[in-house]
Amino acid sequence: MTKKVPIPREGGNEVNDQLRYRALGPLSVQRAGREVELGWAKQQSVLATLLVEMNRPVPMATIIEAVWHGRQMPRDARNAVQTYVSRLRRLLEPARGVGRPYRVLVSTGSGYLLRGDPALVDLEMFERHLVAARKRHQHGDLPAAWSQLDLAFQLWQGHPFTGLDGPVVEAQRRRFADLQLTAKELRAQIHIDRGRTTEAIAELTDLVALHPGREHLSALLMLALYRASRQAEALAVFQDVRRRLADELGIDPGPELRELHERILRGDVGMARSTLIKRFVRRNDLPADVIDFTGRRQEVVRVLGDLPSASTGASTGAATVQVIDGMAGVGKTALAVHLAHRLAWNYPDAQLYLDLHGHTYGRRPVDPSTALEDLLRALSVPAAAIPDGLDGRAALWRAELASRRVLVVLDNASDTTQVRPLLPGTARCLALVTSRHRLAELEGAGHLSLDVLSPPQASALFARIVGEDRAGTERDAVQEVVRLCGYLPLAVRSAAVKLRNRPVWTIGYLADRLREGKRRLAELTAGDRGVTAAFGVSYRNLTREQQRMFRLLGTCPCRDFDTSTAAGLAGVGLETAGALLEDLVDAHMLQELVPGRYRFLELMRQYAASLGCGVEPEGGQEAVLVLGPYPTPSTSCPP
Known part of the structure; x- marks a missing residue:
């Protein structure tokens, strides 16, 4: 935020x-x-x-x-x-x-x-x-x-x-409509708890008719009817819900309704005294929102505008999935967590977070079966009830979510194979997925590719970290620092944190250090959380052929290049070079300016160059070296 x-x-x-x-x-x-x-x-x-x-x-x-x-x-x-x-x-x-x-x-x-x-x-x-x-x-x-x-x-x-339109007000209108429904739900619950079953039944009957997909409303109506000695009508509500779910979605009512139905059939006397319906424990695993979250306003509005209302989405049947992809350090997790906090009210049954470690230094990606076990336990499913195989766990996960409204953040995914078994099976739930790869194979998902920050946004982020007063005295130097950081959030944050921890440094002095290109990556590195470490994980996840092409492109003195240039550097055919270039684009390690023409983000180019020097004895390295030193930024290789 x-x-x-x-x-x-x-x-x-x-x-x-x-x-x-x-x-x-x-x-x-x-x-x-x-x-x-x-x-x-x-x-x-x-x-x-x-x-x-x-x-x-x-x-x-x-x-x-x-x-x-x-x-x-x-x-x-x-x-x-x-x-x-x-x-x-x-x-x-x-x-x-x-x-x-x-x-x-x-x-x-x-x-x-x-x-x-x-x-x-x-x-x-x-x-x-x-x-x-x-x-x-x-x-x-x-x-x-x-x-x-x-x-x-x-x-x-x-x-x-009222009377206004547009993406901002429409998103707010949907959000507050769901909040209002949540408030009405709570009001009906309090009516029941205070013994005012007549008022509760009148209100809940209308709400259930307007929002038939919201099972907790039906559960409250069943309880109110039972408390009013109208057991047959309470059981009829359950049958109506079961018939509708079977006809529209091919599923059974969720655990809450099933348990309530069984207790009514048994004539459970405890339900006449209990003040609350037993609901599953609401769990919130979300990390804290970033306190200095900056920019991304357009991206937030776009995602919020694309998502259906949680209270009405059940009829569509398909899960709601939003993928956020982008290069290392561009702020995918920060945006996903920020969105999750904004949307939490729409998914009151649980807000879950799981790091899949698809691109984590020193960690293997989490196996989908293990991930499902973690998610099921987060919903209080006993260990003995969790099947051993992947298919069984995926089926149980979808069944557990069928009657709930749950938001799950699947962070740092490696590929589609890892993610697909973890997706909910109902549109009442939302999955926010982040990855350094474009997960284009996820059918029906929304896709948002993050770019670096704009210069004003990067400057604002830097200023918030080092302090507005300190940044305000050297505004030109701030702009130079964020430019040298390539407007990449991770790099900007690394530079700002370093400056904040060195009170005797001026921002101009930091800019001078960053201008020395060969040491820039070192200046933006802090243990395993710096720019070099983040880029290194992406590099290690490439195939050997992709890694070699990446290194060779780092030695190219051109600001941008085409497929022919890449093919000549690597000593491969045009078709092979084109496929490798597109792989690097999909991994967000290369940018495609126009069809067939590519370039690096400056920090990524420096990282590739640091890997490429003296590493290619058998391929096209000799041809690269004779081209001489790096030209000025305006120079471009001929097509």
């Missing part, structure tokens, strides 16, 4: 403490209790985009996409956004003194940022009340839980961002 900007204070009070934002319905702003006229829909879309990222910078490109989302975009979209921002500033701060800077809606290096107190935003407060309600309920404090839910529901005035 990107670092939030502190809210400025003026005269001891927050300068915008009277601005209250509402988005659970039509977007509105109140200043000192009075409504602010926000203008046209596109102007409101700009504000909405900034509001959902309050106290975090939003790039201009993200705002433009949110407002026009590829439809009828004007040629001067940037100027249009600037006009909307100017109008919003006057509306939000009408009393700003002449010549004084704006304090609420401020410019950043690449876009804008909305400052404010999240406690004055209904979106934020709804989530806070819901979290508080769940905690009070778990501790058995039913009146306090009910009070928190009541406060949460009072915030709703209609569909979120």
Whole structure:
């Protein structure tokens, strides 16, 4: 998650403490209790985009996409956004003194940022009340839980961002619709726990009809009916669910419904006293979100916009899978974990994380069978119930997930063979997969290939690590350092951490050290977590033929090259050279500029060169050496 900007204070009070934002319905702003006229829909879309990222910078490109989302975009979209921002500033701060800077809606290096107190935003407060309600309920404090839910529901005035459209508001609309359903589910549970079965049955009957794929709602309805001495109707609910699942998905109800059904058939007297339905333990294995998560706003919006709502996705039958691939150190895991935290509310039954060690120094990739055992144990499946073979474990894994909403992060995958048995079998679950290889063979999956950061994003990351004050005194040097790091997140982070641990160094001094190309990789290396180590794991996972081509390309003095050049370097035919080049592209160790023309990221070229010198006595090495020293960056080999 990107670092939030502190809210400025003026005269001891927050300068915008009277601005209250509402988005659970039509977007509105109140200043000192009075409504602010926000203008046209596109102007409101700009504000909405900034509001959902309050106290975090939003790039201009993200705002433009949110407002026009590829439809009828004007040629001067940037100027249009600037006009909307100017109008919003006057509306939000009408009393700003002449010549004084704006304090609420401020410019950043690449876009804008909305400052404010999240406690004055209904979106934020709804989530806070819901979290508080769940905690009070778990501790058995039913009146306090009910009070928190009541406060949460009072915030709703209609569909979120009514009247607006675009990827940002649509993603928020889906997210809060699911949160609202979760709150209604909890409200029905509290009704049952307090003995108000009539109210619970009335509400749950409507909810089950609207969301037939949400099995826990059916379980709550069965319990409420049983508590109301309507056993036959409770059993009929189970039969309806079983028939629908068999017809639509070819599966049986999940363990929760099956257990409840059996207890009702037995006339279990404990169910008349128990305050809670037994649910499987909710488990959250997610690593902590990166505190200085920077950039990737467009990627986050794209993924969130592509995912179906967890509450409605069951009818599609297919699993929801999103693959994030990219070169070593580009930030795949950080993005996947960030997304998982953003999406956790949609998958309340469990949020699981598993490192598959497909590209880990000193580790073999995790066998799929072993991975399935770990995942099943995370769902509290007893060891004795876990089959020995891969197929049996995969089948049990899919069966366990059939009635649950689970998010699983499969990090650092080696290939499709390792991943495929681990994927859920229902669209109610989500798998986020990261890999250094393009896993194109995963049918129906979404694919996102990460590139390096933009220069402003890389500079922002560097500044957050070393400190804004320190970076602000040498902005030109910061830009030079991140350029020399190739804008690769791992390299930028390594450089920033080194500088942070050396208070006597200036940023300019670090830039001077990085300019010495032969020592640059050494400067960006810290044990087994540096750039060289990360690249080394990718290199070792190549075949011998791919490794040789990679080394030879590192000795080429050209900034970019084509298939003929590669074939001449390696002494192989054009077809073989082309296949090897494409393999290196798929492994994200080479970039394809246009069809048939390739280049290295600069740091990767230096790594390849360090491996290539003096290593190829039998092939094309002699032909490479006669070409002389590296030319200037603008030089390119002839086709």
